[in-house]
Amino acid sequence: MEFILRELFDPLVWQNSIIGYLRVFETGLLNTLTISAQSLVLAFVIGILVGVMRVSKGCLVNGIARAYVEAIRNTPLLVQLIIFYFGLGPLFGNNQTIPLVLGLGLFTGAYVAEIVRAGIQSVARGQMEAALSVGMTNTQAMSLIILPQAVRRILPALAGQFISLIKDSSLVSVFGFAELTHAASRVTAATFRALVPNVFVAIVYFVIAYTLSQGVSMIERRTARSGQV
Amino acid sequence: MVKCEAVSKWFGRLQVLQDINLEVVAGEVLVIIGPSGSGKSTLLRCINALEPIQKGKIWVDGESIHDTPPNKRHLVRRKVGMVFQQFNLFQNKTALQNITISPIHVLHLNRLDAEEKGRKLLEKVGLPEKADAYPAELSGGQQQRVAIARALALDPKLMLFDEPTSALDPEMIKEVLDVMKDLATTGMTMIVVTHEMGFAREVADRIIFIDGGMVIEESVPESFFTAPQQERTKTFLSKIL
Ligand SMILES: Nc1ncnc2c1ncn2[C@@H]1O[C@H](COP(=O)(O)OP(=O)(O)O)[C@@H](O)[C@H]1O
Ligand SMILES: [Mg+2]
Numbered sequence: 258m259e260f261i262l263r264e265l266f267d268p269l270v271w272q273n274s275i276i277g278y279l280r281v282f283e284t285g286l287l288n289t290l291t292i293s294a295q296s297l298v299l300a301f302v303i304g305i306l307v308g309v310m311r312v313s314k315g316c317l318v319n320g321i322a323r324a325y326v327e328a329i330r331n332t333p334l335l336v337q338l339i340i341f342y343f344g345l346g347p348l349f350g351n352n353q354t355i356p357l358v359l360g361l362g363l364f365t366g367a368y369v370a371e372i373v374r375a376g377i378q379s380v381a382r383g384q385m386e387a388a389l390s391v392g393m394t395n396t397q398a399m400s401l402i403i404l405p406q407a408v409r410r411i412l413p414a415l416a417g418q419f420i421s422l423i424k425d426s427s428l429v430s431v432f433g434f435a436e437l438t439h440a441a442s443r444v445t446a447a448t449f450r451a452l453v454p455n456v457f458v459a460i461v462y463f464v465i466a467y468t469l470s471q472g473v474s475m476i477e478r479r480t481a482r483s484g485q486v
Numbered sequence: 487m488v489k490c491e492a493v494s495k496w497f498g499r500l501q502v503l504q505d506i507n508l509e510v511v512a513g514e515v516l517v518i519i520g521p522s523g524s525g526k527s528t529l530l531r532c533i534n535a536l537e538p539i540q541k542g543k544i545w546v547d548g549e550s551i552h553d554t555p556p557n558k559r560h561l562v563r564r565k566v567g568m569v570f571q572q573f574n575l576f577q578n579k580t581a582l583q584n585i586t587i588s589p590i591h592v593l594h595l596n597r598l599d600a601e602e603k604g605r606k607l608l609e610k611v612g613l614p615e616k617a618d619a620y621p622a623e624l625s626g627g628q629q630q631r632v633a634i635a636r637a638l639a640l641d642p643k644l645m646l647f648d649e650p651t652s653a654l655d656p657e658m659i660k661e662v663l664d665v666m667k668d669l670a671t672t673g674m675t676m677i678v679v680t681h682e683m684g685f686a687r688e689v690a691d692r693i694i695f696i697d698g699g700m701v702i703e704e705s706v707p708e709s710f711f712t713a714p715q716q717e718r719t720k721t722f723l724s725k726i727l
Contacts (some may be wrong), residue, residue: 374669387574387633391588392564394557401591406578406634482620483558 259400264452268401274448275457277441286461291357292436299362300422304369309373310400322370326394335428337364342432357429367421374416376407405485416473417450420466427462437461487644487675493542495525495532495593495699500706502528505697506542512643515676517686517707520696521722525555526679527571529696531647533677534557534566547643555579567637571649573629575621581608582617593640595598600639606637611665625656631665638669645680687711693713695719715726 264270275282310322329337341360349355380403388398408415430439437458445455480486488510495503502525510516525544531537533544535551545551549551551562567698576584589595595603608614611631621629630650647666651659663685670676670689680686686693686707693710695703695718703710703719711727714720 284680381574383570383572384576386531387568387576388534389560390534390566390568390570391636392560393588394560397591401587402505402576403579445567482622483578483580484620484622485673486606 261452264450265456270450270453271457272454274450278444278454279442280354280439282437282457282461285435285458289403289423289436289438290436290465292354292361292429292434293355293419295358296361296422296426297364297419299358300365300369300382300418301367303362304373305404306365307370308377309404311370312377326367327442329364330371331427332366334360334425335431338403338428338432352414352475353432353434357432357434361422361429363424364425365418368418368421369415372406372411372418376411376414377403379410380406404470409484409486411478412473416470420469423465424462487514487547488677489543489545490529490533491543491545492545493539495528495534495537495539495541495607502699503532503539505546506699507702508694508701510644510675510677513673514568514691515670515678515689517568517690517693518677518679518696519686519693519722520702524696525699526696527648528699530568530648530677530679534568534646536564544688548711564640565643567640567642568638569630569645569647569650570634571627571652571713573621573633573653575629575633575636580618581613581621581624584621584632586635588636589608589639604635604639607638608632609640610668611635612661622624625658628660630654630658630662634662634665634669644675644677647676647680649679649681651680651682681726683711695722697722 268447275281307322307325310318311320311326338357338360341356345359346356384402384406385398388402389395393401430436430442433439441454441458445451448454476486488508490506490508493503493506494501496532501619504716506529516531522524527599530539532539533546533551535554541553544552546562549564551559551563554562556569561577575581576587579587582601582604584599585607586600589600589603590597597606605614605617608617613631615630615633615671616624616632621632624632634650650666651662656663659682663682665687666676678685678690692705693705693715694701695710697718703714703716710719714723
């Protein structure tokens with residue numbers, strides 16, 4: 258125990274395994290942010306699309322959406338990523354990023370879809386009827402009235418999901434993708450010290466996640482009046 | 487303007503409308519009264535094709551709305567304004583935007599023209615200063631007046647009112663009824679579901695009483711209140727008058 262504390266607060270260890278490898282961590286952080294952002298965009302598009310499908314009255318459309326959501330939510334992310342990376346990898350030539358972004362995006366998209374569905378259903382039926390009664394088409398009612406309100410309501414849940422995505426993206430280090438967690442592994446391998454580099458990386462994740470959640474709280478407060486982002 | 491011919495509707499196995507025949511001519515104000523759960527809202531919602539019917543036909547301005555394919559129904563709905571018991575203003579839009587959103591996106595009016603018209607409508611319902619307020623910042627009576635202005639923004643040929651004052655505090659009922667009276671004097675065709683008997687007496691051209699999804703009695707206001715023919719109407723009137 259004492260030995261662990263000593264290592265954790267030893268300036269020399271920090272000098273050797275963090276300061277000395279700042280470039281590696283920097284690249285890792287950049288890659289983490291990039292792959293998370295790309296997956297986030299994909300997840301958002303899929304989530305809205307599938308969420309809308311989930312509230313549709315068409316059985317087939319609804320069934321397909323439901324099958325996707327259930328398949329994703331009831332299998333481990335790592336297994337999904339392995340399927341995408343090794344199983345479907347050849348489809349994408351030797352591009353390492355695409356299958357991983359697809360895997361993370363489809364995974365998060367399923368959760369976003371359920372959040373979107375709940376959000377749409379929470380915007381009262383009256384809003385839909387009012388929109389139809391002033392001559393809007395279903396699509397116009399969705400895009401002008403229902404979704405803007407649904408998105409505002411689900412903002413906290415969405416933010417939580419996206420923060421999870423950033424943390425989940427650490428799994429792609431398994432495939433040698435040079436993101437933040439992978440940076441820590443590399444430094445560990447080079448210095449034979451696992452504690453400090455990984456604690457450091459954990460702090461970086463925490464700062465990102467915490468900043469994001471505070472940012473979302475701020476947006477929530479600023480949009481309270483209109484109920485729309 | 488509106489014609490219902492042997493309209494029946496079921497929710498699952500529950501029949502909520504039975505063989506409704508009804509005609510409303512242009513410029514007429516028809517008041518519908520009846521106990522809660524008798525199918526009044528459902529009838530209005532069927533006239534606007536917000537609910538499907540299982541039997542019969544409904545014509546609105548010469549078009550059989552339930553025979554119109556679903557992707558064309560919004561075109562018929564543009565001729566019909568609807569005012570709801572719970573106002574149902576778009577919560578994410580200001581009062582003015584509530585009124586202009588449909589002219590802009592549905593009729594493709596340009597924004598400035600739509601806003602000018604929207605402000606005129608707000609003036610008409612007595613709320614010119616509330617253009618930039620969100621629904622949550624308005625009282626119930628104010629919300630309902632904005633909702634009437636919103637419905638009028640498409641220049642509808644027919645206005646449907648579903649208990650427009652039932653969710654209001656007593657002191658706000660008059661301001662909404664006054665707007666509706668004004669509207670009636672301009673010759674708007676109106677179907678009004680209400681329990682405001684004073685309003686019915688004063689404004690209605692005709693009153694129908696609905697119970698159990700059937701039209702029980704139909705007459706002009708004086709005879710409706712002074713000499714109802716049916717037992718069920720008498721019982722109902724004795725309870726509410
Ligand atoms: N969406 C629905 N699904 C099932 N039953 C409904 C639905 N809407 C209304 N009903 C039923 O239909 C009947 C008539 O309702 P409604 O038209 O709202 O009556 P009113 O407006 O006269 O109070 C009631 O018994 C009600 O419970
Ligand atoms: Mg009703």
